[in-house]
Amino acid sequence: MVDFGGWDMPVAYGSQIEEHHAVRNAAGVFDVSHMCVVDLIGARARELLSRLLANDVARLKEAGSALYSCMLNEHGGVIDDLIAYYLADEHFRLVVNAATRDKDLAWIGSHATNVDVRLLVRRDLAMLAVQGPLARERTALQMSSEAASAAMALQPFFGTQIGDWFVARTGYTGEDGFEIMLPAGDAGKLWWGLNAAGVRSCGLGARDTLRLEAGMNLYGNDMDEATNPLESGLAWTVAFAPTQRDFIGRAALQAIRARGSEHKRVGLVLDERAVLRSHQRVIVSGVGEGEVTSGTFSPTLSRSIGLARVPAATGSSVQVEVRGRLLPALTVRPPFVRHGRPVIHRQS
Amino acid sequence: MSKIPEDLKYTRSHEWLKSMPDGSIExxxxxxxxxxxxxxxxxxxxxxxxxxxAGETCAVVESVKAASDIYAPVAATVIAINAQLAEAPELINQDPYGRGWIMRLKPTAQGDDSALLSAHDYQVLAAEA
Structure with missing residues (x-):
């Protein structure tokens, strides 16, 4: 067990690597109740998010649709990354990180009062993520037939309220699946029901190797308030258009974009039998230095992979200082694995 | 509760040692x-x-989580290594005192093994960790 943002969480229930493979090949369930669910309620909730989020909530047109976004400070630094759900015109839902919860709530709250939006932290909800190619059908077995058909009808990146449960087709593994927010008292029964249906219990360790293979950033490792989305592989989440939308951090990001980012994010693949770890030094011959922001052993690729922040002029290969040795690594464009299959895009 | 066989000696850095009939140690x-x-x-x-x-780094075991050095418990010469570990490091997880053995050493002299721990003392150390 480890302390994670104030929550006691298991790194693994058994073998972390077997848990990883279960998600890639069948299905696994993660208790992600540490994630903070906060509802924004008020006529001007959309306007508030339009100001707070670097991605554009105007993209949320249909009820139930979800949007991944960074929340930035005035300097373009990343306060947190989150998912926003559009539930109804006066009701949006955010899922934010556990470790950043207090500062997020303070930041959102300080802007919410101006527009009369109420924040409701949903401590009453637990959250289970069921992920893998068989995750949806095995989860559906735990529901009434009516609920199951509603859940199975969900398109990717949509969620819907089904009775007391909010079921979303989202995740953090690069596999299909659901994230289910439900009354905390119901979570145990669902968990054990899933286990009985062959869905494996998975801990934080597998969650990390799965998200890294999927090329997804981890807040606090791969970006934070000292870095901006443009140098963190998250430019795709920043909606500069329409130009009249005045989100917090826009001016700073536009200035950075105009002069060109000094850094960029790359994926790294190591051939040597060693493991990339965060904070290892990356040496780019003739260019400069960078840093591994996340590194691990990829169970799918049977070698080490990582994410790194490197000088913008970095080419197709670098060296990483691993336990006193300089090892060659290939730079690639994440993801490393998509829907169970290796995908390595060489960086040109 | 982890297993701590009575017939082995242990180090503070979590290696185990088994005395072999020929005077070597595994x-x-x-x-x-x-x-x-x-x-x-x-x-x-x-x-x-x-x-x-004695105390020299002689091997590295690396997990998904962390790398850890293995230290020579006494001054010695390496006389055998468990080559299977190169392809199957999980043997250490599955059978740490058997098929997951790492190497055999021949002590260079009648070594001072007073720093080694008995199973009981190691149990106390492991419980504190």
Whole structure:
């Protein structure tokens, strides 16, 4: 067990690597109740998010649709990354990180009062993520037939309220699946029901190797308030258009974009039998230095992979200082694995 | 509760030592250590014939979580290594005192083994960790 943002969480229930493979090949369930669910309620909730989020909530047109976004400070630094759900015109839902919860709530709250939006932290909800190619059908077995058909009808990146449960087709593994927010008292029964249906219990360790293979950033490792989305592989989440939308951090990001980012994010693949770890030094011959922001052993690729922040002029290969040795690594464009299959895009 | 066989000696850095009939010693890492490290993915072994000073780093076991050095418990020469670990590091997780052995050493002199721990003392150490 480890302390994670104030929550006691298991790194693994058994073998972390077997848990990883279960998600890639069948299905696994993660208790992600540490994630903070906060509802924004008020006529001007959309306007508030339009100001707070670097991605554009105007993209949320249909009820139930979800949007991944960074929340930035005035300097373009990343306060947190989150998912926003559009539930109804006066009701949006955010899922934010556990470790950043207090500062997020303070930041959102300080802007919410101006527009009369109420924040409701949903401590009453637990959250289970069921992920893998068989995750949806095995989860559906735990529901009434009516609920199951509603859940199975969900398109990717949509969620819907089904009775007391909010079921979303989202995740953090690069596999299909659901994230289910439900009354905390119901979570145990669902968990054990899933286990009985062959869905494996998975801990934080597998969650990390799965998200890294999927090329997804981890807040606090791969970006934070000292870095901006443009140098963190998250430019795709920043909606500069329409130009009249005045989100917090826009001016700073536009200035950075105009002069060109000094850094960029790359994926790294190591051939040597060693493991990339965060904070290892990356040496780019003739260019400069960078840093591994996340590194691990990829169970799918049977070698080490990582994410790194490197000088913008970095080419197709670098060296990483691993336990006193300089090892060659290939730079690639994440993801490393998509829907169970290796995908390595060489960086040109 | 991790297993701590009575007939082995242990180090503070979580290696175990088994005295072999021919005077050599076999070493590996304890059940407690493999549990703490989690799934092992790489094992770096020394060359057979290498001489080691007491306390010298002689191997590395690396898990998904962390890399950990293995130290020579006494001054010795490496006389055998468990080459299977190169392809199957998980043997250490599955059977840390058996098929997951790491190497055999021939002590260079009648070594001072007073720093080694009995199973009981190691149990106390592991419980504190």
């Amino acid at each position: 070493i590996g890492i304890s059940d407690h250590a493999q549990e703490a490290l989690g799934d092992l993915v790489f094992v770096e072994l020394p060359e057979v014939g290498r001489s080691l000073a």
